[in-house]
Amino acid sequence: MNPAPAGLADPSALYRAMFERNPAIKLLIDPKEGWIVDANPAAVAFYGWDVEQLRSMRIWDINTMHPADIAARLEETRLGKRHRFTFQHRTASGALKDVEVFTGPLSDGGRELVFSIIHDVTERRQLQARMAQTEKLEAIGQLAGTVAHDFNNLLSVVLGYADMLGESLPPEGAHRRPLGELTRAASQAKVLTRKLLGFSRRQPVEKRPFDLAGLTSDLHSVLDRLLGPGIDLNTHLPSPAPVLANPAEWEQVVINLLMNARDAMPSGGAIRLSVCDVELLDDPELHDGTWIELAVADSGSGMSAETLARAFEPFYTTKPPGQGTGLGLATVYNVALHAGGTARIESSPGAGTTVRVLLPPYRSLTK
Ligand SMILES: Nc1ncnc2c1ncn2[C@@H]1O[C@H](COP(=O)(O)OP(=O)(O)OP(=O)(O)O)[C@@H](O)[C@H]1O
Numbered sequence: 001m002n003p004a005p006a007g008l009a010d011p012s013a014l015y016r017a018m019f020e021r022n023p024a025i026k027l028l029i030d031p032k033e034g035w036i037v038d039a040n041p042a043a044v045a046f047y048g049w050d051v052e053q054l055r056s057m058r059i060w061d062i063n064t065m066h067p068a069d070i071a072a073r074l075e076e077t078r079l080g081k082r083h084r085f086t087f088q089h090r091t092a093s094g095a096l097k098d099v100e101v102f103t104g105p106l107s108d109g110g111r112e113l114v115f116s117i118i119h120d121v122t123e124r125r126q127l128q129a130r131m132a133q134t135e136k137l138e139a140i141g142q143l144a145g146t147v148a149h150d151f152n153n154l155l156s157v158v159l160g161y162a163d164m165l166g167e168s169l170p171p172e173g174a175h176r177r178p179l180g181e182l183t184r185a186a187s188q189a190k191v192l193t194r195k196l197l198g199f200s201r202r203q204p205v206e207k208r209p210f211d212l213a214g215l216t217s218d219l220h221s222v223l224d225r226l227l228g229p230g231i232d233l234n235t236h237l238p239s240p241a242p243v244l245a246n247p248a249e250w251e252q253v254v255i256n257l258l259m260n261a262r263d264a265m266p267s268g269g270a271i272r273l274s275v276c277d278v279e280l281l282d283d284p285e286l287h288d289g290t291w292i293e294l295a296v297a298d299s300g301s302g303m304s305a306e307t308l309a310r311a312f313e314p315f316y317t318t319k320p321p322g323q324g325t326g327l328g329l330a331t332v333y334n335v336a337l338h339a340g341g342t343a344r345i346e347s348s349p350g351a352g353t354t355v356r357v358l359l360p361p362y363r364s365l366t367k
């Protein structure tokens with residue numbers, strides 16, 4: 001291994017000022033060997049290693065790309081062929097950051113260097129991903145709503161004729177049973193279209209102030225029955241949680257989340273259901289201050305990375321055909337969005353799942 005090279009040959013005062021006294025994250029790199037030759041205080045703050053540590057590291061200790069690929073990018077930069085890259089950089093805490101790097105060749109007393117200015121775009125990326133998801137939800141919602149609406153009308157016609165047929169058939173005739181099956185299937189399809197209509201929200205729903213903690217507490221006995229004996233439900237509802245929303249929709253949210261938790265624990269387990277105030281500061285999506293959080297945490301199977309990324313997508317389900325529509329979490333997300341909040345999932349395989357739904361408190365109820 002090559003020894004770490006010494007610092008710069010002749011750092012001018014102006015260069016130092018430009019390099020040091022500026023909040024942009026800056027690195028000076030030796031393109032041949034990949035050494036970090038210098039780092040400014042903003043880089044020290046961002047990466048979490050001190051200057052000496054950074055100067056004893058190579059850029060591939062930070063950049064997650066394969067060293068050979070990084071060397072190729074450095075060569076492109078050295079030759080002035082390319083100036084802008086997006087990478088993932090690792091920090092001392094182990095966190096991965098999405099960064100945009102603006103870079104160019106520089107020479108210091110005959111020695112070739114690469115000067116990079118690094119922008120942390122992690123939050124912007126996350127926000128863009130969430131906005132794309134919201135737009136997708138809106139588009140699918142509109143489409144689903146149109147189809148469901150027309151489909152619902154056709155099913156009413158099917159059920160109407162089935163009813164008429166039923167009245168004209170003899171009570172014990174051979175056609176009774178198939179007709180009963182037909183009616184049952186059409187009724188189930190109607191339940192599904194109602195779900196779809198609920199999800200697409202073509203009709204505006206009425207909002208009123210209510211206590212989300214109270215509503216959750218009132219549901220307790222129903223929930224207990226829905227969950228069955230193998231599941232231990234703990235509720236934590238420390239104080240009233242006033243919100244302005246549609247209570248029927250929020251009952252659905254709670255039930256959807258509890259049903260998902262139950263399904264993730266086929267051989268039993270524990271669920272913690274809580275409604276409480278949380279203080280947010282510097283959240284990438286929601287403003288600073290008090291929010292009401294409805295959280296459902298289970299000790300079940302957890303989600304794979306793919307499921308976690310797609311769980312809020314309408315019609316995404318890992319359940320066998322006929323058992324899941326994939327509309328549960330999409331509805332939860334939509335309802336939260338329309339109440340001025342959002343929903344988030346923390347989950348990993350084998351480690352259970354926590355879904356947090358955040359919504360703004362309704363102030364005038366607390367006064
Ligand atoms: N608590 C949970 N634990 C593990 N996986 C979950 C949990 N909640 C949701 N999932 C996963 O996310 C997928 C989507 O959930 P969602 O509620 O949207 O649909 P579903 O439960 O499959 O069907 P539906 O709710 O419409 O009956 C599920 O199929 C499951 O894979």
Ligand SMILES: [Mg+2]
Nearest residue numbers: 256260328329
């Ligand atoms: Mg579900």
